[in-house]
Every structure is written in structure tokens, then in C-alpha cells.
């Protein structure tokens with residue numbers, strides 16, 4: 001994973017609430033066996049509708065998406081994060097995210113920043129004027145050219161992994177002894193743990 | 200490793216969590232062991248590719264089970280000579296081929312598309328006895344919550360997590376908060392588990408359970424069969440919860456006994472002894488507690504594009520102005536525009552052109568029986584263009600055929616299909632055309648879910664059958680005989 005530190009650039013002033021992953025990437029785009037190329041289908045219905053907020057005007061070439069509450073709800077498809085990255089987005093700022101989406105975003109180096117609604121309202125104005133937004137991951141702060149300063153919280157472990165571009169599976173495999181010990185203990189105490197007559 | 204206070208009363212969720220912690224980080228995040236992993240063709244190819252790229256193996260193939268379901272066509276899979284019929288869509292075919300190559304390369308147990316046991320991941324897990332109480336269970340599909348009906352802590356994960364579980368049999372997770380949803384009393388006539396869960400989501404909202412694991416409890420839930428409980432727990436995710444749980448009891452044990460992958464002999468007895476210790480202790484604290492009276496639940500339908508947009512079938516399309524919250528008003532207006540509905544229209548006057556009976560929410564034998572009971576000796580209305588039944592598994596399909604249900608459906612004008620996810624997510628060729636309505640027993644009525652521009656009304660199997668007969672959303676109680 002590529003390390004993430006500071007993301008700065010144009011932001012899409014969308015603000016929509018409850019954006020589900022069917023909106024981010026409709027199911028018909030899921031018939032792929034690769035992580036690349038999904039940008040074409042990203043936000044398909046939104047981009048097809050009038051006033052295309054995703055690509056038009058100030059949104060053109062933006063690297064940050066500003067959205068409303070409960071972003072990424074619905075289906076667990078990780079294709080949502082891949083599609084956003086493939087579209088050129090590297091961060092999304094919203095008041096809240098669905099648990100599954102924020103996990104998927106993190107695992108792919110897509111920064112999901114939680115800020116209160118007042119901050120979102122302000123960023124919508126700034127982005128709407130075509131001004132850049134900066135996310136400083138190390139100092140956990142979002143700034144604008146107008147001296148706005150919004151600090152955000154991020155899980156320290158996630159922050160470390162993002163900043164160092166760490167491979168989570170590699171980190172977990174380093175806990176191999178603990179996993180072995182656990183398996184041995186459970187296997188002895190609970191003989192039903194392994195399914196019988198597997199396929 | 201116990202994270203919760205073992206000397207205080209614990210919830211079912213806390214007991215399962217404590218039994219699965221392998222290690223803990225300073226920030227409280229736990230490395231949780233995963234006992235069961237279901238794999239399907241759509242969310243796994245990139246995970247296997249990641250393992251390959253890093254020279255890693257599947258740590259516990261014996262705890263893993265793969266089956267294709269999401270993208271498979273539901274048309275016949277074998278020709279008259281018993282040979283597999285190739286999938287016409289090249290991308291779908293490639294996804295199935297990738298799954299078959301990956302399970303062979305990594306030694307993962309596999310149920311092929313042409314096996315009678317094939318079906319929707321969340322239908323075959325319980326059916327095969329792969330799902331058991333007290334286990335942790337994951338799948339790259341958000342409705343994994345369904346398995347909580349048997350007392351397993353089960354939740355959906357993304358593809359990177361699929362790769363993580365394949366490679367390590369664990370996941371890093373933060374403990375969730377707990378929420379009790381208690382439903383008490385006898386269900387009124389015509390009210391089914393689907394109506395119960397739609398009513399719950401309508402009550403708590405789609406964000407009501409965010410950050411929580413919901414334990415469904417109370418006499419109404421206790422009285423449900425496992426199939427009914429699966430319907431309820433399946434939709435916990437639509438209430439925003441990570442997982443749903445229902446305490447294992449005698450109904451659970453009776454359901455599981457003798458299933459092919461369930462423990463047998465002495466292991467079975469030991470397992471049941473352990474499972475009896477799992478229910479939440481008296482006095483266990485929940486972060487939130489919601490109480491619902493079964494008498495207040497009516498046969499329900501959705502009117503909008505969120506599963507919380509629920510009204511009784513006797514109700515009307517709501518006026519967006521009737522919502523207190525301005526953002527809710529805006530969302531309701533958008534929903535109505537998309538759904539092509541006018542405020543004040545009685546739900547029972549809304550015409551439907553499509554009927555879908557299927558999905559992991561409602562495709563088991565009891566669901567098909569309930570729909571067939573309404574359809575028996577009746578035919579779909581002329582304005583219903585497409586009516587389709589997609590059994591949840593090959594075994595459900597076979598059972599239904601033994602009971603003659605397939606004849607009831609086909610005589611009523613329904614198509615009788617092969618198992619899979621089908622029109623639940625509009626990924627294979629089974630789609631609802633733009634602008635048309637579908638009375639659907641699935642779990643999501645999102646914009647475009649059943650095909651671009653499709654309009655979904657969620658309801659129970661009996662209500663879907665009633666809608667087929669009259670060609671409009673219908674109170675199933677009117678067709679009672």
C-alpha cells in the first residue's frame with residue numbers, strides 16, 4: 001500500500017446523505033476479477049443525472065469528496081473503495097461512515113475523515129468556490145486557504161498503517177504464535193469446531 | 200482472553216467475543232479468531248489474487264466453504280444429457296472460472312454450481328450445519344448477519360478482509376456496542392417474520408443500530424422457527440447493525456441435529472452443553488434497549504428507497520412534509536420522485552408489474568410454502584408481466600418440488616428457477632426494467648438495486664403472492680380462505 005500523509009486538492013461539494021455502495025458502484029460493475037478500471041462505473045447514476053456533481057465545474061479533477069451522514073452504507077462491496085480510487089479520489093470527508101465502508105477505505109489507502117456537520121457545511125462552501133482543501137493526516141487536521149482548521153479523530157493504528165503504507169496481513173502473520181496457541185486450545189476444548197463431512 | 204467483565208452478567212455477544220480474542224492491542228482492538236468463512240464468486244477473486252501475489256496460503260481451508268451464487272444465471276445449468284451449460288455472459292463466466300481455479304489451487308472445500316447443495320451462501324450455511332451457535336462467521340456479503348439467527352456472531356466483510364481471513368483466519372476488530380430489540384406477544388394473523396423485521400427497521404431507522412450488534416429477543420422471536428429467525432437476523436444490517444443475534448435454544452438444536460456438517464455423537468452432546476451456556480445472563484446490560492409489541496405489527500411494505508421507509512399495507516404513501524427532520528423531508532421527496540408515487544395514495548392501490556420471490560431473506564421452504572398457500576388455485580393478474588421464484592438452494596428447490604409447490608407456482612404464471620441471488624441485486628440477467636415496480640421478498644429497495652431505474656417494494660412472501668394475484672400491493676388478509 002502506498003503511504004498516505006497529506007492530501008491537498010479540489011474537493012467535490014456533494015453533501016449527499018446515506019450514499020449507499022450501490023450508488024458508488026452499481027452491481028453490474030462487480031463482474032470483474034480485478035481491482036482496476038472501476039472508475040468508469042463510479043457514481044454512474046449521479047454522473048448521468050442533470051448537473052453531474054461528480055465531474056462538472058469545480059468537481060473536475062478533484063481528489064477529495066465531501067459527503068453527508070452515513071456514507072457508504074449498504075452492500076459490503078469493496079469495489080466501492082476501488083472505484084473511488086480509480087476515479088482519482090484519495091479522500092472522502094463526511095460526518096459519519098458505515099462501519100464496513102470505512103474499513104474497506106482504510107485497507108485500500110482511501111482516507112475517510114469524519115468531521116461534524118458544521119465543518120462539512122463550511123467545506124461545502126469553500127469547495128463550491130473552487131478552493132482547495134488540505135487533509136494533514138499526521139496532525140489530524142483539515143485546513144482551507146481561509147484559515148479554517150478542523151481537527152479530526154482517527155484510530156491510531158489505522159493512522160500508523162496509512163502513514164507507513166503497512167501490509168495488514170503481514171502484521172497479523174507476525175502474531176503467528178498467538179494464533180497457533182489459540183487454535184490448539186480451542187481445538188482441544190471444542191472438538192466440534194471443524195465442520196464434519198466438508199464438501 | 201476475556202475483554203468483558205467475567206464476574207458481571209454478560210450478553211450473548213460478549214460471551215462469543217471473549218471466546219474468540221487471540222490478542223489485544225493497547226487501543227482495545229482485538230485480534231479475533233474466525234471459525235467459519237463463506238466465500239462466493241463476486242467478492243473473492245481479488246482476495247485470492249492478493250494471496251498469490253504475496254506467496255501466501257489459505258491458513259484454514261477446513262473452516263472455509265466456497266459456493267457460487269451472486270452472479271450465476273438462474274436458468275437451467277445442465278443440458279438434457281447432464282452436461283453443464285456454459286454461462287453466456289463472458290464476465291460472469293470468467294468470475295465463476297476464477298472461483299473454481301482458486302478453490303482448486305488453495306484447497307478450499309467447494310460446492311459447484313451444478314451440485315444439489317448449491318445455493319445462496321446464507322441459505323446453505325445453516326442448511327448444511329456449517330453455521331453453529333457460538334461461532335464467529337464472516338462472508339464477503341453484508342447479509343452474513345443472517346447466521347446470527349442460530350446464535351453465531353456473523354457479519355459481512357470487504358474483499359481485503361476476505362484476504363485477511365483467508366491468510367490468517369483472524370480479523371482485527373473493535374468491540375461493538377450492544378442493543379436489545381425485544382418483541383413480545385403473538386403475531387396477528389397474516390403477519391410474518393418479514394413484517395416483524397420491516398417494522399423493527401421502520402421503528403429504529405437504518406442508522407438505528409450503527410456501531411451495535413442487535414440481539415433480537417422476546418416471546419415473539421422465541422416462537423419463530425429458525426427460518427423465520429433467519430429472515431429477521433438477515434436484515435439487522437438494514438438497521439445499521441454490524442450483526443444480529445438470537446440466543447440458541449431447543450428450536451436451534453432441533454434444527455441443527457443431523458445436518459451434514461454439524462457435529463455428531465459425543466461432539467454433538469458436548470457442543471449442546473456449551474451452547475446452553477451462551478444466552479445472555481439475567482441482568483446483562485445492553486447499551487440500548489428497544490421494546491416492540493407484536494400486536495402493533497401489520498403486514499408491511501416499503502414505499503421508498505430505504506428499508507426504513509415502511510408502512511402497513513393499510514397505510515398510504517406518506518407526505519414528505521409529515522417528517523419533522525428537514526433532511527428526512529428531502530430524502531422522502533427524492534424517494535417519491537424515484538418511485539413515481541404521490542403522497543396520500545393508498546399502498547393497496549399501487550400496481551406492480553414484477554414479482555420476485557427469493558433472496559437470502561425469503562427463499563427457504565417455509566417462505567415458498569407461505570407464497571404457494573396464497574397462490575394455490577389462483578393466477579397472476581394480467582398486468583403482472585414477470586413473476587419469478589428463485590429457491591435459496593438446490594435442496595430447497597428439491598423439497599418444494601416433492602411437495603408440489605413448483606406446480607402451484609407455474610400454474611399461477613410464475614417462472615420456477617435455479618438457486619442464486621438473482622433479482623435481489625440485479626447482477627445476473629434477472630433484472631427489473633427501468634420505471635417498473637417489483638413486489639420483492641428481498642432485503643434492499645435501494646435506487647437501481649434490482650436493475651437501473653427499477654422500483655422495489657419490500658414485503659413478505661405471502662404478500663408478494665397476494666400482489667401477484669391482484670396486480671397491485673395487497674393486504675394478504677383479504678385473500679385469506
Ligand code: SF4
Nearest residue numbers: 342558559620623624
Ligand atoms: S440474496 Fe441478495 S442479499 Fe442475499 S447474499 Fe445474495 S445478493 Fe446478498
